[in-house]
């Protein structure tokens with residue numbers, strides 16, 4: 001969840017750890033000076049930077065993103081090929097940088113970072129940039145906009161999936177070459193890969209974005225008028241080499257593409273689409289300036305810096321670096337990548353249960369691009385998912401109600417209130433049988449799918465039914481977090497490969513290389529060196545058994561309805577089996593879903609009778625039921 005919100009904090013930490021480990025094992029991501037290699041690359045015209053970009057430990061004692069003390073200085077060179085440890089999965093060797101490139105128009109045969117800048121972009125892709133400027137619709141073809149989505153569900157293991165996919169299907173792995181200029185070249189012919197969008201913070205640091213938070217309602221609110229314009233999603237046009245910079249942890253202002261002059265031209269070319277970012281409209285931090293402790297940049301750090309919108313970040317009283325984005329997200333130019341074989345992802349898990357997001361994907365993309373979209377829907381037993389989300393927002397201080405039962409009871413009361421005038425006798429099984437458009441008109445309008453909608457975001461059947469109004473069932477794959485924990489990394493990657501048609505690098509036996517599978521292994525399935533599940537916050541405590549039982553009964557019909565919706569989706573056997581297992585557990589627990597009259601009575605003391613579904617009339621008025629405050633945006637500020 002959340003890119004643009006505190007969710008990011010967890011995400012950033014997980015991503016930071018994952019990506020940093022993933023790439024280099026670098027221990028510091030903050031640097032205020034160019035790495036020696038970058039400096040050399042900038043000076044030496046013929047330098048091949050992909051062979052020497054690893055030295056760390058800036059002389060100014062750069063700090064880690066998490067604010068910890070500077071990492072101990074390593075003697076250099078530490079490691080020269082960032083992907084050396086993930087490739088070669090099949091025993092082959094990474095290709096030298098000079099071997100790739102050449103296929104896409106204007107791409108030089110060898111990577112030369114000096115040629116990777118904005119000037120080259122403007123020179124070679126003037127036609128595309130002009131088309132983009134003339135009409136946002138051109139972005140459907142001039143950019144590689146996201147077509148791989150994980151639109152649901154928050155707290156269902158989406159961060160883990162993101163790290164797995166981002167690594168296993170990254171072009172550096174798929175093409176066995178870390179040089180972006182090789183990805184469109186003959187060495188990578190017939191292979192398909194996926195990249196994330198990139199974001200830059202005012203410090204000039206790029207990083208990959210799991211959750212652009214573009215299609216959901218809160219993003220639209222954050223940038224009135226413009227948010228639904230595809231240009232906001234596409235972001236500024238960036239040279240392809242930018243997609244390697246995040247992986248180098250290189251600050252923008254220290255990179256060869258970013259002399260102040262070039263970057264000013266860069267932003268100017270954007271016109272009104274994206275405002276000039278803080279660091280460039282204000283005083284850029286001089287080289288050698290150390291970021292403040294924790295690596296965050298409050299607006300006051302740079303005189304003349306205007307935040308956009310001005311109150312974002314500071315008003316929330318948080319020092320979350322993501323609040324101070326220079327630009328929110330950017331996706332690569334299609335002309336720099338192999339046609340039809342490059343995808344990008346958007347793993348914002350709040351889209352599916354949003355009343356708007358899925359429709360916006362279809363409308364903004366148009367029929368051709370929308371048909372390419374693939375949705376991996378991560379589900380989880382609804383009560384534990386809800387509790388996980390509640391726990392996270394408690395940890396972040398967003399949720400003021402300390403008691404989970406009280407919070408969900410209040411939300412259910414609000415849902416009932418919202419649905420009270422609905423003339424349809426909505427029940428989960430009814431929802432599953434309804435035309436999807438009717439679902440959107442009724443249930444979907446209650447709740448936005450955003451933060452702190454613990455119940456709403458667990459009523460999967462209505463979210464899925466609503467999504468079917470806009471996309472074919474075959475465009476969806478469902479994975480339960482409970483199954484994910486039991487899958488090996490190899491099984492997971494094969495599943496994703498089959499669904500997405502991304503290229504999975506396999507060994508001679510046709511199996512994904514163990515070096516790749518490790519990233520995707522979880523829990524009991526992980527062998528030596530495998531990756532454990534990645535909690536991105538700490539879920540503390542447990543749900544009181546009576547409440548849990550009552551909630552399980554509450555959600556049981558929803559799960560039953562989900563089964564009929566999952567049928568017809570891609571590879572539906574596993575989620576159906578899981579749903580059956582849930583049903584058996586419910587029955588085995590007694591009372592249909594483990595609830596007893598006593599359980600319900602206990603829970604009812606919160607003021608809401610959980611034995612009644614939100615769309616049914618309560619047997620008695622929920623006296624004293626508290627209406628929850630409006631869910632706060634999880635989305636970050638827009639730029």
Ligand SMILES: Nc1ncnc2c1ncn2[C@@H]1O[C@H](COP(=O)(O)OS(=O)(=O)O)[C@@H](OP(=O)(O)O)[C@H]1O
Pocket residue numbers: 001002007010011153154155156157158159160349388389481482484485521522523532533534535536537538539
């Ligand atoms: N591999 C795997 N399989 C199943 N479940 C996993 C996995 N990895 C992480 N987790 C658990 O998923 C919870 C976090 O989910 P998300 O990453 O989707 O959270 S977020 O929405 O991005 O904040 C979080 O759940 P809780 O620990 O209950 O909070 C993680 O522990």
